[in-house]
Amino acid sequence: MTGADPLRLYRTVRLIRRFEERAIELVHAGQIVGGIHPYLGQEGIAAGVCAALDREDLVTGTHRGHGHVLAKGADPARMLAELCGRVTGLNRGRGGSMHAADFGVGVLGANAIVGAAGAILTGAVWERRRRGAGIVGATFFGDGAVNEGMLLEAFNLAALWRVPVLFVCENNGYATTMPVDGAVAGTIAGRAAAFGMPATVVDGQDPEAVREVTAAAVARMRAGGGPELVEARTYRFDAHHTFEHQVRLDYRPPEEVAEGRSRDPVDIAGARLDPAARAAVDAAVEAELDAAVEYALAGPHPDPATALDHLYASGLTARTGGG
Amino acid sequence: MPRLSYRRALTRALADEMTRDESVVVLGEDIRVAAANVTTGLLKKFGPERVRDTPLSEQAFTSFATGAALAGARPVVEFQIPSLLFLVFEQIVNHAHKFPLMTGGQCAVPVTYVVPGSGSRTGWAGQHSDHPYALFAHVGVTTVVPATPADAYGLLVSAIRCDDPVVVFAPAGALDLRADVTDLAPVPLGRGVVRRSGTDVTVVAVGHLVHDALAVAEELAGQASVEVFDPRTVYPFDWDGLVESVSRTGRLVVVDDGNRSCGIAAEIIATVVERVRLAAPPRRVTRPDGAVLPFAPALDRAVQPGRDQLTAAIQLTLKDG
Numbered sequence: 351m352t353g354a355d356p357l358r359l360y361r362t363v364r365l366i367r368r369f370e371e372r373a374i375e376l377v378h379a380g381q382i383v384g385g386i387h388p389y390l391g392q393e394g395i396a397a398g399v400c401a402a403l404d405r406e407d408l409v410t411g412t413h414r415g416h417g418h419v420l421a422k423g424a425d426p427a428r429m430l431a432e433l434c435g436r437v438t439g440l441n442r443g444r445g446g447s448m449h450a451a452d453f454g455v456g457v458l459g460a461n462a463i464v465g466a467a468g469a470i471l472t473g474a475v476w477e478r479r480r481r482g483a484g485i486v487g488a489t490f491f492g493d494g495a496v497n498e499g500m501l502l503e504a505f506n507l508a509a510l511w512r513v514p515v516l517f518v519c520e521n522n523g524y525a526t527t528m529p530v531d532g533a534v535a536g537t538i539a540g541r542a543a544a545f546g547m548p549a550t551v552v553d554g555q556d557p558e559a560v561r562e563v564t565a566a567a568v569a570r571m572r573a574g575g576g577p578e579l580v581e582a583r584t585y586r587f588d589a590h591h592t593f594e595h596q597v598r599l600d601y602r603p604p605e606e607v608a609e610g611r612s613r614d615p616v617d618i619a620g621a622r623l624d625p626a627a628r629a630a631v632d633a634a635v636e637a638e639l640d641a642a643v644e645y646a647l648a649g650p651h652p653d654p655a656t657a658l659d660h661l662y663a664s665g666l667t668a669r670t671g672g673g
Numbered sequence: 674m675p676r677l678s679y680r681r682a683l684t685r686a687l688a689d690e691m692t693r694d695e696s697v698v699v700l701g702e703d704i705r706v707a708a709a710n711v712t713t714g715l716l717k718k719f720g721p722e723r724v725r726d727t728p729l730s731e732q733a734f735t736s737f738a739t740g741a742a743l744a745g746a747r748p749v750v751e752f753q754i755p756s757l758l759f760l761v762f763e764q765i766v767n768h769a770h771k772f773p774l775m776t777g778g779q780c781a782v783p784v785t786y787v788v789p790g791s792g793s794r795t796g797w798a799g800q801h802s803d804h805p806y807a808l809f810a811h812v813g814v815t816t817v818v819p820a821t822p823a824d825a826y827g828l829l830v831s832a833i834r835c836d837d838p839v840v841v842f843a844p845a846g847a848l849d850l851r852a853d854v855t856d857l858a859p860v861p862l863g864r865g866v867v868r869r870s871g872t873d874v875t876v877v878a879v880g881h882l883v884h885d886a887l888a889v890a891e892e893l894a895g896q897a898s899v900e901v902f903d904p905r906t907v908y909p910f911d912w913d914g915l916v917e918s919v920s921r922t923g924r925l926v927v928v929d930d931g932n933r934s935c936g937i938a939a940e941i942i943a944t945v946v947e948r949v950r951l952a953a954p955p956r957r958v959t960r961p962d963g964a965v966l967p968f969a970p971a972l973d974r975a976v977q978p979g980r981d982q983l984t985a986a987i988q989l990t991l992k993d994g
Contacts, residue, residue: 408744442777449775458743459776463767469733470768473740473748480698480722481745500764503733510728661813663773663781663836666863666909668813 355401359557360619361631362397365638366417367616369426370588372639373416373433377592381647382433386447389417391555391587394615395520396421398560399488399580402568408456408474408487410467412520413448414586415460418490423455427642436649443652444660464525465491465498472508472515472577479513486571488516488564494525496538505577509545514571516564517542517579520554522586523610527601542579554582555613558622585610677854679847682822683711683789685857686829687749691719694747697833698723700734701751709753709789711843731757735764735786742782743772747833750784755791755803755842766812769838781836787829791818791842792881792930793966793973802966802973804930806842806879807937810908815839815862817906818880822852824905827860835862844930846881865911867918871900874924874990877915877941878903882928882978889983897991907937915941916948923952926986928978933959953993956986 370390376382389396396417400409403422411418419429424440432439432450439445440452451459458474461467468489475487495501496519508515519538523530542549548570552563560582567578587610589595620628658668677685691697699719704712705726716724727734731752738748752758758765769782792804809816815837819825825843832839839862868883869890876899878886883903890899902918904910919925925945929938938957946955958978966973 440777441775441779444777445775451776451779453743453776453779458740458780459772461768463763466736466764466768469736469764470740470743472733473737473742473746474744475740476737477741477744477746500732500736503730504736506728507730507733507737511725660774660776660778663778663783664815666815666837668909 356622359397359401360623362421363393363557363615363619364635366393366420368635368639385592387414387591388588389414392520392584393417394557395554395560395582398557399518399564401561402564407485408458410458410471410489411460412490413462419450419457422457424452427645430642430646431649434646437652438649465495465501468501468504472504472513475515476513486514486568488518490518493521493530505545508577509547512576515577516567519581520584521581522584526590538581547577547579549579551581554584555615557615557619587611676851677822679822679825679850680710682826683829684713686826690833696747698746699749700725700727700738702727704751711789731760732764735761738784739769739782742784743780747783750786752788754801755788756800758805770814782838783836784838785832787841789843790845792844793977794845795970795973798968799965806907807931809840810937816908818842820880820883820903823854824860826857830859831862844881863906863909865902865904865914868903869901871898873897875900875902875918875922877927879929885980889980919945919949924990925955926990927957928983929959932964933962953990956990958982958986
């Protein structure tokens with residue numbers, strides 16, 4: 351599962367791209383409430399990292415997390431149903447865009463608190479390995495997370511206890527609207543060095559480059575190495591969040607956006623296929639997403655009487671809020 | 674009958690559960706040497722994989738425990754200082770507590786957080802003397818405050834076996850207690866107990882204050898028959914047990930080592946008056962609003978609920994009705 355496979359990589363980036371575009375349409379159509387943080391432009395990172403992982407390996411994602419969940423193997427139809435708040439969704443309509451999870455394929459959840467998931471994933475990988483599983487983990491976070499103390503504590507704990515976690519920084523240049531230069535003293539890779547962790551900077555727009563770097567890190571980790579950091583340089587093609595489609599925020603010069611969009615991971619991966627093969631993938635992805643949209647919108651909305659279901663795993667029943 | 678100290682009851686509970694269940698691991702600061710005198714002997718018996726001394730990274734090791742729980746462990750996290758719970762409130766509330774619902778029931782997070790020495794230890798001042806159990810009740814995390822060695826054992830065992838996060842407050846005011854314990858057994862979560870039967874007024878006392886309430890009840894024995902109800906678990910609260918008691922006595926006083934506004938005493942009174950027509954207005958004895966415990970011993974004591982205050986509250990409630 352870790353060798354080069356241009357067709358598969360292309361399929362994944364194309365799937366994420368079209369999934370996000372379909373999801374944005376559903377936001378504008380009012381079928382997805384609350385909006386989403388589109389992963390457009392960053393697809394090569396999730397696709398490349400997850401192509402170097404096994405099904406049993408664990409990942410955690412971010413608020414901009416659809417790509418991570420899909421790349422790790424979650425069903426796009428159930429993912430889309432989740433975004434639409436249906437009981438047929440991955441999280442039975444309880445999580446939505448920012449908390450989508452699929453434990454069955456090793457996705458311990460997108461996580462909406464910046465920098466929070468690294469320590470969670472470290473603990474999960476540690477426990478699985480304590481039980482004898484030879485797994486590794488990958489935790490995705492943005493450039494905004496590298497100033498969160500919680501994440502830096504997780505770097506320390508993982509490095510100290512040699513837990514094989516790949517810390518994947520998706521540096522898209524902005525934490526919401528704050529540019530990296532306005533927020534990060536020192537460097538992102540330098541933070542890894544402070545904990546004795548190897549760090550690699552990679553072109554996040556090239557899925558194969560990301561896959562190669564990840565495969566090498568994963569091989570070192572499976573051989574007993576400690577955690578590593580990958581800083582994938584990327585660019586967010588669309589808004590921080592779809593609310594920006596209504597309220598334009600002025601923080602990225604148009605020339606910069608055009609330059610960023612000129613290096614498209616879908617095109618970079620697609621150029622490695624012959625045109626017929628690429629067209630066949632595109633058609634297959636489209637058919638899959640047509641079916642996914644149909645599945646998502648056909649799913650029942652949850653019964654309000656079940657709003658407290660799953661609040662407690664122990665079976666504890668919470669008092670309701672009525673008089 | 675063996676005399677069991679409160680601390681050793683906690684130690685026994687940890688050792689028994691670790692022996693019974695390989696998935697139980699313990700994390701915390703200085704636990705290898707049992708700096709809080711609770712994890713004594715565990716490292717030697719169970720080894721460093723299951724007794725993990727942590728760096729001072731409360732946020733990371735609290736979420737590490739969440740992750741380990743997601744992967745099948747039943748971690749117990751020890752915090753030496755109650756105020757550290759403020760530091761990890763985010764990790765417990767936003768992640769450990771929310772994961773089961775947010776994932777639509779895909780997971781459980783069976784983590785136990787133990788605080789040996791919650792509340793005032795006298796002389797440890799503003800940042801070591803909090804008693805924030807009501808905060809966890811407010812957010813809906815199962816929260817227990819054992820008053821006795823037997824309950825310390827039984828509630829910690831039940832907390833470890835619970836599939837949800839549980840915070841165990843072991844009040845500093847109870848840690849030095851010893852008791853004759855004949856039968857170490859799990860104590861069910863969410864079940865209170867009548868510590869002393871009475872007919873005139875129900876006093877609800879939380880944690881170490883159970884012993885103050887019992888002492889006051891004895892002192893007042895000539896004047897009034899005081900029932901003392903120990904909830905043991907403050908969330909989920911044993912409302913039926915308390916309502917049964919107050920329905921008999923018709924009067925309610927709560928003594929609670931939390932701050933007054935939005936404290937557990939407020940919730941207890943609100944719930945009881947929703948369900949029971951009382952013979953007199955209920956009373957509560959608490960820390961003041963916004964309490965920060967001052968250093969000097971006389972000031973420290975002045976901010977905590979006292980026996981005199983409890984006596985006065987009981988007498989007022991009896992007089993009012």
